[in-house]
Amino acid sequence: MAEKIVVTGATSGLGRALVFALAEAGYQPVPTGRNAQKVAALAAELGVAGYTLDVSDPAAISAVSAQITQELGPIDGLINNAGIWLEGDFETYSAPQIQAVIDTNTTGTILMTHALLPDMLARGQGTVINTISTGALYSRKLISVYAASKWAIRGFTGCLEVECAPKGVRVMGFYPGKIASNMYETAGIERDLDMAMTPEQGAAMVLAMLQDKGMVWSHVSGRSINDYV
Ligand SMILES: NC(=O)c1ccc[n+]([C@@H]2O[C@H](COP(=O)([O-])OP(=O)(O)OC[C@H]3O[C@@H](n4cnc5c(N)ncnc54)[C@H](OP(=O)(O)O)[C@@H]3O)[C@@H](O)[C@H]2O)c1
Numbered sequence: 001m002a003e004k005i006v007v008t009g010a011t012s013g014l015g016r017a018l019v020f021a022l023a024e025a026g027y028q029p030v031p032t033g034r035n036a037q038k039v040a041a042l043a044a045e046l047g048v049a050g051y052t053l054d055v056s057d058p059a060a061i062s063a064v065s066a067q068i069t070q071e072l073g074p075i076d077g078l079i080n081n082a083g084i085w086l087e088g089d090f091e092t093y094s095a096p097q098i099q100a101v102i103d104t105n106t107t108g109t110i111l112m113t114h115a116l117l118p119d120m121l122a123r124g125q126g127t128v129i130n131t132i133s134t135g136a137l138y139s140r141k142l143i144s145v146y147a148a149s150k151w152a153i154r155g156f157t158g159c160l161e162v163e164c165a166p167k168g169v170r171v172m173g174f175y176p177g178k179i180a181s182n183m184y185e186t187a188g189i190e191r192d193l194d195m196a197m198t199p200e201q202g203a204a205m206v207l208a209m210l211q212d213k214g215m216v217w218s219h220v221s222g223r224s225i226n227d228y229v
Helices: 013-024 036-046 058-072 095-123 144-167 199-211
Strands: 004-007 028-033 077-080 126-131 169-176 219-222
Touching: 004 013, 013 028, 013 036, 013 199, 028 036, 028 058, 058 095, 077 095, 077 199, 095 126, 095 144, 095 169, 126 144, 126 199, 144 169, 169 199, 199 219
Parallel strands: 004 028, 004 077, 077 126, 126 169, 169 219
Antiparallel strands: none
């Protein structure tokens, strides 16, 4: 039976490329996303079950995770990919903007893991891959809150890596550089992405991490060769 891999934020960019790459590689992707219409269209395109899931909503995380497990059986992998961007001088951010970034990128990732990891640990197998960012490797101006949201997940991922590996579950972090996706535009930021990696290139990296079952690729980073200027 095909391994079932839950992907959050699968309706665009890296997540979308990933669910197609997973299907191509023989997995059963379980696409999830915050927009019900987009999820339904994507699930139909892939020919699999999809689930509407806003990761900034803790109640939705527990309800939908339980529903997924009940309907599909044990889950073999979780890719925490949903994320939003926030850029600008820190003092210009509104409190709701700050809250949304932390709720989505940080708390969403932690609670999704909290919902699906216990069953993997009980079965002594499984994989969690968190999409982090090079923003969690360096300090840069104008991205204080986005970086904070991802630095938190860098710590979370590293600690779970060493906690869970002896129990047979791999927890790994993917730290991509710029991806040519909708992320900046959705946040109202204009960005030239001609030099960025494609979502498909990013998805190929995540797939390689997932497939190499005997290894824990703990901190995997990469960016397009064109993105060195
Ligand atoms: N783009 C980059 O340069 C870059 C670089 C490093 C790391 N990353 C990270 O890569 C991941 C994927 O981003 P991307 O570049 O593919 O951006 P994207 O094209 O904007 O895709 C982000 C996905 O997350 C979904 N999403 C946003 N908030 C959500 C929520 N509350 N609940 C569920 N889904 C939600 C979006 O849904 P909608 O389709 O409804 O908008 C979309 O499907 C993110 O974690 C991002 O931080 C991106």
